[in-house]
Amino acid sequence: MRHIISILMENEAGALSRVAGLFSARGYNIESLTVAPTEDATLSRMTIVTTGSNEIIEQITKQLNKLIDVIKLQDLTDGDHIERELMLVKVRAATGEQREEMKRLADIFRGRIIDVADRTYTIELTGPGSKLDAFIDALESGAILETVRTGASGIGRGDRMLKI
Amino acid sequence: MAELELTGAEIVIRCLHAEGVKYVFGYPGGAVLNIYDEIYKQQEFEHVLVRHEQAAVHAADAYARATGKVGVALVTSGPGATNAVTGIATAYMDSIPLVVISGQVPTAAIGQDAFQEVDTVGITRPCVKHNFLVKDVKDIAPTIKKAFYIAASGRPGPVLVDIPKDITQHSCVFQYPETISMRSYNPTSKGHAGQIKRAVQMLLEAKRPVIYTGGGVILGDASAQLTEFCRELGYPVTSTLMGLGGYKANDPLFLGMLGMHGTYEANMAMQHCDVLISVGARFDDRVIGNPKHFAKEARRIIHIDIDPSSISKRVKVDVPIVGDVRQVLEELNRLLKGGSERPDAQALKAWWAQIELWRAQDCLKYDRSASVIKPQYVVEKLYEVTRGDAFVTSDVGQHQMWAAQYYKFDQPRRWINSGGLGTMGVGLPYAMGVQLAYPDAMVACVTGEGSIQMNIQELSTCKEYKLPLKIILLNNGYLGMVRQWQEFFYEERYAESYVASLPDFAKLAEAYGHVGMRIEKPEEVEPALRRAFTEYKDQLVFMNFITDPRENVYPMIPAGKGLSEMILV
Numbered sequence: 001m002r003h004i005i006s007i008l009m010e011n012e013a014g015a016l017s018r019v020a021g022l023f024s025a026r027g028y029n030i031e032s033l034t035v036a037p038t039e040d041a042t043l044s045r046m047t048i049v050t051t052g053s054n055e056i057i058e059q060i061t062k063q064l065n066k067l068i069d070v071i072k073l074q075d076l077t078d079g080d081h082i083e084r085e086l087m088l089v090k091v092r093a094a095t096g097e098q099r100e101e102m103k104r105l106a107d108i109f110r111g112r113i114i115d116v117a118d119r120t121y122t123i124e125l126t127g128p129g130s131k132l133d134a135f136i137d138a139l140e141s142g143a144i145l146e147t148v149r150t151g152a153s154g155i156g157r158g159d160r161m162l163k164i
Numbered sequence: 165m166a167e168l169e170l171t172g173a174e175i176v177i178r179c180l181h182a183e184g185v186k187y188v189f190g191y192p193g194g195a196v197l198n199i200y201d202e203i204y205k206q207q208e209f210e211h212v213l214v215r216h217e218q219a220a221v222h223a224a225d226a227y228a229r230a231t232g233k234v235g236v237a238l239v240t241s242g243p244g245a246t247n248a249v250t251g252i253a254t255a256y257m258d259s260i261p262l263v264v265i266s267g268q269v270p271t272a273a274i275g276q277d278a279f280q281e282v283d284t285v286g287i288t289r290p291c292v293k294h295n296f297l298v299k300d301v302k303d304i305a306p307t308i309k310k311a312f313y314i315a316a317s318g319r320p321g322p323v324l325v326d327i328p329k330d331i332t333q334h335s336c337v338f339q340y341p342e343t344i345s346m347r348s349y350n351p352t353s354k355g356h357a358g359q360i361k362r363a364v365q366m367l368l369e370a371k372r373p374v375i376y377t378g379g380g381v382i383l384g385d386a387s388a389q390l391t392e393f394c395r396e397l398g399y400p401v402t403s404t405l406m407g408l409g410g411y412k413a414n415d416p417l418f419l420g421m422l423g424m425h426g427t428y429e430a431n432m433a434m435q436h437c438d439v440l441i442s443v444g445a446r447f448d449d450r451v452i453g454n455p456k457h458f459a460k461e462a463r464r465i466i467h468i469d470i471d472p473s474s475i476s477k478r479v480k481v482d483v484p485i486v487g488d489v490r491q492v493l494e495e496l497n498r499l500l501k502g503g504s505e506r507p508d509a510q511a512l513k514a515w516w517a518q519i520e521l522w523r524a525q526d527c528l529k530y531d532r533s534a535s536v537i538k539p540q541y542v543v544e545k546l547y548e549v550t551r552g553d554a555f556v557t558s559d560v561g562q563h564q565m566w567a568a569q570y571y572k573f574d575q576p577r578r579w580i581n582s583g584g585l586g587t588m589g590v591g592l593p594y595a596m597g598v599q600l601a602y603p604d605a606m607v608a609c610v611t612g613e614g615s616i617q618m619n620i621q622e623l624s625t626c627k628e629y630k631l632p633l634k635i636i637l638l639n640n641g642y643l644g645m646v647r648q649w650q651e652f653f654y655e656e657r658y659a660e661s662y663v664a665s666l667p668d669f670a671k672l673a674e675a676y677g678h679v680g681m682r683i684e685k686p687e688e689v690e691p692a693l694r695r696a697f698t699e700y701k702d703q704l705v706f707m708n709f710i711t712d713p714r715e716n717v718y719p720m721i722p723a724g725k726g727l728s729e730m731i732l733v
């Protein structure tokens with residue numbers, strides 16, 4: 001099963017490598033990992049997307065909690081939550097027809113064209129991973145020149161919060 | 165008036181004083197010279213100069229195992245730190261509280277491939293409870309305070325503090341924090357009341373109970389509470405390698421060690437019980453064998469452990485109790501004594517009758533009439549001659565298992581060995597750490613001719629600090645444990661397990677300034693041991709017992725098999 005785990009940790013040098021090292025040393029999967037400081041600069045907020053049986057996920061959360069720098073964590077998948085990912089896609093847009101088509105597709109997916117050049121467009125798209133996948137699928141494979149995705153960030157819905 | 169400023173090096177020393185440290189085991193080098201200069205000027209603790217950094221960490225680790233206090237080691241950057249890694253990993257696997265201070269190249273040189281630079285924090289990360297790189301002299305005191313606190317609290321473990329050389333030169337006002345609180349680290353020690361009640365109920369319903377104890381009992385100083393608990397219930401008790409001494413080995417309730425080389429009765433009881441309570445033991449693969457086989461018999465499991473990640477890791481647990489063994493056992497004892505319900509006497513009687521049948525198998529028997537020295541016999545005689553009152557350290561291999569099986573430990577912190585990492589070479593430095601902690605105690609190191617050579621240079625340290633250890637070398641001429649696996653599982657192809665060209669150990673010991681003996685006949689064993697512990701009481705005696713090269717450790721559960729698939733003698 002896919003799980004999305006949110007972690008609040010001390011914003012210390014090396015904190016990220018402790019988490020990454022834990023996953024590799026214990027053979028856990030990481031689908032994606034995002035991290036950045038929060039509004040309180042002493043704290044980092046990390047989102048990890050991983051897969052595993054219930055037993056493995058239980059071990060992952062216990063082992064993460066055991067890291068001294070980890071203050072709190074939450075398995076977002078346990079309740080209502082929102083997940084977003086940002087993708088930048090550079091596409092071929094050389095002919096008028098291609099430019100037209102890209103503009104149309106970007107609109108359908110509520111993407112924005114954020115860079116326009118002679119032969120390319122760069123489109124920004126946010127949403128759940130499945131929406132980004134769908135956008136990629138909708139493009140002809142030859143049209144894609146480059147993609148970059150941030151990996152998911154997540155947050156609980158309503159009063160569900162992860163804070164100290 | 166401005167407050168007095170101290171250099172980082174002085175601060176390090178003051179912190180160690182504030183922690184009440186008695187011994188620092190270490191080895192100097194460029195990056196820690198400022199710290200060594202301050203060591204030179206102080207008298208509060210003794211610095212023990214080992215001959216290899218690995219031994220410094222092992223000795224500090226043994227000091228911690230024997231006393232319950234945090235062990236301290238000090239090493240230089242680069243090779244000093246890499247030499248220390250095996251010691252750190254060994255302590256980590258057995259949850260031993262250590263603070264290791266390592267020197268680092270100056271801050272400005274970090275990342276420049278500087279002389280004797282390694283990424284010590286990076287290298288040690290997976291084998292420490294936590295580590296720090298100190299980047300400001302002001303952080304030294306709070307960091308060392310945290311290091312001691314983290315090492316000793318919760319599930320103990322080693323903590324490394326890496327200090328660049330320039331930081332030890334900078335100065336600031338010194339103030340050692342009196343208390344420490346960390347928002348990200350708050351170990352639980354009190355068990356959940358509801359779970360404890362459920363545990364009592366489950367224990368009282370048991371028809372075939374087993375109490376399975378481990379290193380947590382030793383680490384948590386819960387031997388007295390455990391004894392009360394077991395006696396109150398009258399249930400059979402078994403222990404892992406790491407828990408030996410937590411419950412008296414000579415007590416009738418005790419079934420001996422369980423696991424790969426555990427007794428027949430302990431393993432059969434473990435496999436066939438209906439209620440199992442694990443007290444600070446972590447269902448290691450050398451203990452329950454194959455978890456699938458273990459799960460074949462239905463049983464309900466209660467697990468007390470301070471580390472939530474030890475619970476339901478390899479085996480699904482019905483009643484998890486996260487907490488300190490001592491506190492939880494006290495609570496269990498209170499409820500058991502206060503309640504009116506008693507264990508089912510009839511069921512218990514039948515269960516003991518079954519256990520006695522298993523016990524009658526006498527799985528630790530061996531040929532006592534042999535004309536060669538049997539290693540088991542040496543350990544039995546060691547037990548007799550020391551009247552069970554010695555601290556026994558061991559290395560890793562067959563001799564380790566014989567020491568565990570035949571020395572009947574009846575006190576905690578007396579059996580000092582590497583269980584989790586299984587590090588050959590620990591025996592001698594372990595004995596040093598123990599002897600320094602308890603100068604008047606009898607300290608025996610049971611070792612093999614393979615293992616002892618992994619840290620033999622420490623014989624020199626023993627001379628310098630006048631440590632009257634007794635080294636019991638069970639010399640079978642083989643990497644015996646390897647040879648045994650090759651005999652059983654590789655059709656006797658003894659690839660590289662025979663060690664040719666062994667030194668004359670007695671002469672070697674003499675060269676280091678100690679007493680050496682070579683013992684070849686069974687009838688010489690006891691007199692030699694007696695002489696060592698009386699006539700040579702104050703000297704290190706290296707006893708080279710030439711033992712049966714073909715002897716094997718029984719019982720044995722082959723790796724990956726189940727608890728009831730034992731190979732018996």
Ligand SMILES: Cc1cc2nc3c(=O)[nH]c(=O)nc-3n(C[C@H](O)[C@H](O)[C@H](O)COP(=O)(O)OP(=O)(O)OC[C@H]3O[C@@H](n4cnc5c(N)ncnc54)[C@H](O)[C@@H]3O)c2cc1C
Nearest residue numbers: 378379380384404405406423424425446470489583584586
């Ligand atoms: C050659 C060789 C053969 C071996 N054969 C065997 C064998 O036959 N049988 C055997 O048992 N072992 C054997 N071992 C050792 C084995 O590898 C493990 O090290 C050992 O079984 C682990 O013991 P343990 O479960 O008691 O855990 P430990 O490693 O001692 O861990 C202690 C547990 O207690 C917890 N704990 C710590 N402090 C507290 C506290 N205050 N309160 C509550 N919980 C606490 C910890 O979180 C941890 O889960 C062998 C090792 C070697 C090298």
Ligand SMILES: Cc1ncc(C[n+]2csc(CCOP(=O)(O)OP(=O)(O)O)c2C)c(N)n1
Nearest residue numbers: 561562563588612613614615642643644645
């Ligand atoms: C540092 C290290 N290297 C290798 C091993 C693998 N190993 C385990 S037991 C053993 C043999 C030990 O030989 P010896 O010290 O003579 O003891 P014996 O088994 O003969 O009693 C070896 C090589 C180990 N445990 N540690």
Ligand SMILES: [Mg+2]
Nearest residue numbers: 612613642644
């Ligand atoms: Mg040997």
